[in-house]
Amino acid sequence: MRLEPVAKPTVARALGFPVAALALSVVVASLLVLLAGANPFATLGLILKGAAGSQFAALETLNRATPLIFTGLAVAVAFRAKLWNIGAEAQLYMGALLTVVFGTSALGLPGPQPLILIGLAAMIGGALILLGPVILKTRFGVDEVVTTLLLNFIMLLFISLLLEGPLKDPMGMGWPKSPRLDPDARLPRIVDGLRLHWGFALALICAAVVWVIETRTTLGYEIRAVGQNPRAARFAGIPVNLVLLKTALLSGGLAALAGFSEVAGLKGSLTLDLSPGFGYTGIVVAMLALLHPLGVVVSAIFVAGVFVGADSMSRAAGVPTYIADILLATALLFMVLAILLTRFRIVRG
């Protein structure tokens, strides 16, 4: 068997395979549900209901999607330039940390700052921790996969140190937890009484901004050129290292906004379990969206829905929530295959 390129994929081909990939991942998940002794149809129904069955469920899904949109965008922007930023988790925590630092008086800094300054500080902080890996990459050829990945652990341990020390909430009854944000430093809810905060709106705006940057600006053009063929880009006079640096700053800033939005919009304080791997899930989100910024919004909501739905299904049907991870993992694998099949056809011989 060999692959032959398809000159012009038809619409049916371009849409059919990804849809089939999703369907196939549902089939695989269903088999596992059967193994767990439950009815797959009922279970899938419960996941769907848990994700979007009520207003509360739907808003919960959007809340969960919010940090994933930010980290998904961060990954999508970086991957577009073939800058493998695996460190969205660290950048998220940096954003969360600076939100607490500038949103409380915990470190003896002058009072809570206006929200917009807190957000900016978070972005700059997140951007700066990607600076090291990028300089190491462009100067010495150090693999950024390794450096950004390891920074995740360094950052988490650093936060742990702070939460046990200077940032520890004196009222926290001994828990490693930061003081609560000043009410003025909280992201308000979009509609009074509903649990959806402005972080979601900010995420949508960021997606739109990234899309405009990628399609309408010279920076977006440069990012795509560097990602697709750095040698040709350099030959044509595009400052490849500078473009990588700008990409990194943008990516780190976006990931940091996930931390800002989670602390200021949802949790109100910083704990070590702020992110259940939003940084890593951002990679899945970005890949499922084929790195398209608007696609990131859709895939983040899909991924969040699977998680939220699986949580509520698990309570009702007794099937472990791991089914959500399996569903997403198989969806990603099948999607990679589907993308290949939209561009190539299999021929015998």
Added chain:
Amino acid sequence: MTNTAEAREVVLRLNGITKRFGSLTANDSVDVTLHRGEVIALLGENGAGKTTLMNILFGHYTADEGTVEVFGRTLAPGATGAALKAGVGMVHQHFTLAGNLTVLDNILLGTAPLWSLGRGRREAQARVRKLAADFGLAVHPGAKVGTLSVGERQRVEILKALYRDARVLILDEPTAVLTPQESDALFETLRKAVDQGLSVIFISHKLHEVMAISDRVLVLRHGKLVGETPTAETTPHALAELMVGAEIAQPVPSEAKPGATLLSLRSVFAHPPGHRTGLQGIDLDLRAGQILGLAGVSGNGQGALAELISGEAKPQSGEMRLGNKAAPPWSPRAALAAQIGRIPEDRHSTGSIADFSLTENAILESYKDTALSRAGWMRWSAAEAFAKQVISRYDVRCPGPEARIRLLSGGNMQKLILGRALESNPRIILANQPVRGLDIGAVTYVQKRLIAARDAGAAILLISEDLDEILGLADVIRVMSEGRLSPEFLRGSMTATELGRWMAGEGFDRAA
């Protein structure tokens, strides 16, 4: 070589091979017969179907119709390795050797199980030595392949095929990387092979070589066999017309009127990474209205020089002047600002971005111009208009400016790159292998455009491994060997043989 081929044993027969890729017919019922002790030349432009035909022979593709017979036995379609086993050996244009292994190891690789490599070494070495002596393929079996010259590596490839008892040798563009002297040695080897009863298929587009070595010529055009004739009964001109299907005229430049020196190098050393040879203190002058042809065997510093002129590399020492001013801090952008138009050696990896549209590729060097972007915002309508202008002025055949450039043929891709460079009215043009791998129509087109640019006053540095191209186009010729430059030779003052000696490193001042 005799003409009584009909009476001899048929060693290889391709019967009515047809292969379609979608709507494209790459091979259209092609028949090829090869006899024992015969050399046939397979001639055709790029995209004529030569490579497809060889891929079918070796089982990489399955033919839609037709069969492959080797020594009377039909090969199973699509069985890779079947042709190799039946005694057909191929020497590819790009060698498939491991540089860190010795010649002997490269030859043995894949012929014997790994664990028995040690035991049979002595006999193997003796056999390789005998083959090398029989066929005039002088290489030392113990030498590391990485230290060998291109010509020697090719000998190793041929030995590899002979060691596997190949009775049919297929050589794909074997002389593209050789000096004229090395080519002559290769032909000598092929003659010895034929004397010993081997048969050869020689794939080329160099007409004089085809005339020199082959018994019969087969010409492919658009996948069809358009001509088959004994070599003795044809002329290079007739073959060229068969290849392109039309009367062709080699562009002949008029007398050059050289003007001021626009770029000069004095004692420049540079060794950019990734090149075997750097520049060893060269002096060079590029003058307005003149084409300087740089000949040389590939890997002798031409790559380093091209990177220096294009701005990719900086001089390590020595002086670089633009006109009568010292060159600014050097970079690709500085080179573009100095009005240097660049045609890179590799249009796929350096000259273009495969998945970008023609528009996006057309503006790669100029997207920062105020016409194409302002304050960081792209002006895509202006970009598309520019691309359309290049497409129409430089005859780029394409579905439209929004098509991915990877869909274009090499010639059309090169025309876009040429147009992109020439539209900026460059004063200096670096043309590195501008016509390599192009079909004759595109070659003529690109060469005419370069001559026109010269007549308009541009200083052109033409780097080529094809001596015919240098001899035909250049007003002044210099030869590069081991990072050094020969003196300037005026047009018409040197023969190919004399240049070949310089290419082999003779004549350079050893003390320098």
